[in-house]
Amino acid sequence: xxxxxxxxxxxxxxxxxxxxxxxxxxxxxxxxxxxxxxxxxxxxxxxxxxxxxxxxxxxxxxxxxxxxxxxxxxxxxxxxxxxxxxxxxxxxxxxxxxxxxxxxxxxxxxxxxxx
Numbered sequence: 285x286x287x288x289x290x291x292x293x294x295x296x297x298x299x300x301x302x303x304x305x306x307x308x309x310x311x312x313x314x315x316x317x318x319x320x321x322x323x324x325x326x327x328x329x330x331x332x333x334x335x336x337x338x339x340x341x342x343x344x345x346x347x348x349x350x351x352x353x354x355x356x357x358x359x360x361x362x363x364x365x366x367x368x369x370x371x372x373x374x375x376x377x378x379x380x381x382x383x384x385x386x387x388x389x390x391x392x393x394x395x396x397x398x399x
Contacts, residue, residue, distance in 0.1 A: 302328070302340075309351060318354035325351050342378035349375055 305328055312321035329344035353368035 306347065309347065313351060313354050316358060318351050318358050322348065322351040322355055339380065342375055346372050346375035346379060 305324060309321040309324045312318065312324065325344060325348040329341065329348050332340035332344050349368050349372035353365045353372060356362070356365035356368060
């Protein structure tokens with residue numbers, strides 16, 4: 285149904301709802317539940333792609349890659365984690381400074397690379 289986003293959720297056209305979802309994923313990562321965060325962010329990325337929202341797609345992709353890297357790190361696959369963090373940095377280059385700042389993405393990427 286075009287009126288619904290991925291997973292039966294309404295599309296996230298409301299910035300406050302998008303920030304709430306991002307905050308939930310951030311909390312999941314902080315609690316050691318990176319896989320759940322990855323699933324949440326993947327849904328948001330897919331929804332943005334489906335809606336053809338070019339300003340959102342790279343933001344969600346970069347955040348998704350950070351979560352995927354954390355999944356690898358939690359499972360002890362550090363080489364894979366570092367490779368995904370590097371991809372996240374490249375993906376973040378396609379985002380606007382406003383979007384990166386709004387989500388705190390630059391800070392998260394820098395902190396992730398130091399881990």
